[in-house]
Amino acid sequence: MDLTLELTDEQRALRGMLREFGDAEIAPYAGEWDRSGTFPAATIRQLGQLGVMGLPFPEQYGGVGAGAGTLSMAIALEELARVDSSVAVTVAASVSLGGAPILNFGTEEQKQRWLAPLARGESIGAFASTEPGMGSDVQGLSTTARQSDGGWLINGTKAYITNAGTELSSFVTTTAITGERRPGRAEISTFIVPVDAPGFVPQRPYAKMGWHASDTRELAYQDCRVAPDAMLGERGAGARVFLATLDGGRIGVAAMGVGLARGCLEQSVAWANQRCAFGQPISHYQAVSFELAELKARIEAARGLVFRAAALKDAGKPVTEEAATAKLIASELAVHAANVAMQVHGGYGYMEESAIPRFYRDAKILTIGEGTSEILKLVIARQMGLSV
Numbered sequence: 001m002d003l004t005l006e007l008t009d010e011q012r013a014l015r016g017m018l019r020e021f022g023d024a025e026i027a028p029y030a031g032e033w034d035r036s037g038t039f040p041a042a043t044i045r046q047l048g049q050l051g052v053m054g055l056p057f058p059e060q061y062g063g064v065g066a067g068a069g070t071l072s073m074a075i076a077l078e079e080l081a082r083v084d085s086s087v088a089v090t091v092a093a094s095v096s097l098g099g100a101p102i103l104n105f106g107t108e109e110q111k112q113r114w115l116a117p118l119a120r121g122e123s124i125g126a127f128a129s130t131e132p133g134m135g136s137d138v139q140g141l142s143t144t145a146r147q148s149d150g151g152w153l154i155n156g157t158k159a160y161i162t163n164a165g166t167e168l169s170s171f172v173t174t175t176a177i178t179g180e181r182r183p184g185r186a187e188i189s190t191f192i193v194p195v196d197a198p199g200f201v202p203q204r205p206y207a208k209m210g211w212h213a214s215d216t217r218e219l220a221y222q223d224c225r226v227a228p229d230a231m232l233g234e235r236g237a238g239a240r241v242f243l244a245t246l247d248g249g250r251i252g253v254a255a256m257g258v259g260l261a262r263g264c265l266e267q268s269v270a271w272a273n274q275r276c277a278f279g280q281p282i283s284h285y286q287a288v289s290f291e292l293a294e295l296k297a298r299i300e301a302a303r304g305l306v307f308r309a310a311a312l313k314d315a316g317k318p319v320t321e322e323a324a325t326a327k328l329i330a331s332e333l334a335v336h337a338a339n340v341a342m343q344v345h346g347g348y349g350y351m352e353e354s355a356i357p358r359f360y361r362d363a364k365i366l367t368i369g370e371g372t373s374e375i376l377k378l379v380i381a382r383q384m385g386l387s388v
């Protein structure tokens with residue numbers, strides 16, 4: 001495919017707008033949200049008003065339309081993660097995990113009901129696949145759904161689910177076994193579970209290493225009753241829904257990796273020019289400046305992978321390998337960038353009054369969520385024809 005990575009005027013404007021918004025409305029508060037574990041509901045509502053919470057949705061479902069798609073979303077997530085990964089993941093999970101499967105597999109009625117409030121930032125969505133006993137092995141789930149009184153009864157437990165228990169949470173798209181389980185294979189279907197469904201019981205938020213202002217919970221489904229029209233896509237299509245959702249989700253996480261790395265770089269450059277040692281700014285020393293120059297080069301390379309995957313997805317091409325590649329490189333880069341930033345900042349980088357510990361703690365999950373680095377290598381290896 002002929003791929004031009006020239007951004008449109010709208011995409012450049014989006015980037016500029018979110019950079020200003022991030023500096024003015026997120027960065028000054030992100031440290032406090034992180035310390036207190038405050039979910040920034042008002043900021044998410046503001047992002048809804050700015051059109052960010054429905055960027056890739058068509059206009060009839062509340063989106064901004066005009067060709068805004070995965071690439072615009074990637075630009076937005078990079079800018080948000082540059083200042084705060086908790087806000088970025090809340091947006092990414094709502095749009096890419098909550099909204100995207102409904103957009104791609106939902107009925108007209110489901111789209112009308114769930115997407116417009118998401119796009120306006122009045123509510124957020126979630127996607128629940130992981131369980132206490134499985135994450136990478138998506139076929140290994142135990143949650144079941146059986147037909148009862150014309151609807152479905154869901155029973156099971158989901159683990160580490162983002163966006164399911166906040167004041168804005170409206171639904172959790174949930175995978176469950178709907179048929180007989182055969183060795184290594186199960187009939188998996190997907191249900192849109194409203195958070196007020198009887199028997200849906202979000203547990204207390206986890207105490208996490210990072211992403212403190214993002215909501216992550218275990219979810220109990222105790223004879224959770226949903227209507228017959230809660231099924232998303234066809235019966236048995238759960239794995240297809242999940243894998244398609246992951247391709248887009250991984251591009252979003254990769255964009256967050258680029259953004260976090262850029263945040264680390266920008267803060268490190270400012271610090272290196274200002275902090276003096278042995279009578280000179282530390283940027284005078286090649287050990288410091290070359291490290292930052294290399295980081296800059298790797299960020300540009302990672303962004304290229306993210307934009308390529310996003311542009312291909314927007315062009316309707318299969319992107320399983322491209323999305324996995326972008327996420328693998330960008331998430332590992334984010335961990336490296338946080339490490340570099342802490343080293344360049346010296347002792348101050350270890351202090352919570354700087355933003356660096358937050359970036360350091362927020363980086364690692366990017367190599368785990370929506371496919372660990374090992375699973376991404378598995379995906380890439382299989383696309384290469386390797387038998388692993």
Ligand SMILES: Cc1cc2nc3c(=O)[nH]c(=O)nc-3n(C[C@H](O)[C@H](O)[C@H](O)COP(=O)(O)OP(=O)(O)OC[C@H]3O[C@@H](n4cnc5c(N)ncnc54)[C@H](O)[C@@H]3O)c2cc1C
Nearest residue numbers: 127128129130134135136160161162368369370371372374
């Ligand atoms: C903060 C946070 C938010 C999350 N949000 C969500 C969410 O919104 N929705 C959701 O469904 N899930 C969510 N998750 C879950 C996340 O997607 C899983 O943790 C992740 O997919 C890994 O699964 P696991 O934890 O079960 O690890 P496991 O699958 O148990 O893996 C453990 C280790 O074994 C390795 N491994 C496993 N299989 C293989 C293999 N075949 N080859 C090589 N290595 C292998 C893995 O790479 C990893 O290093 C979230 C997790 C966290 C921490």
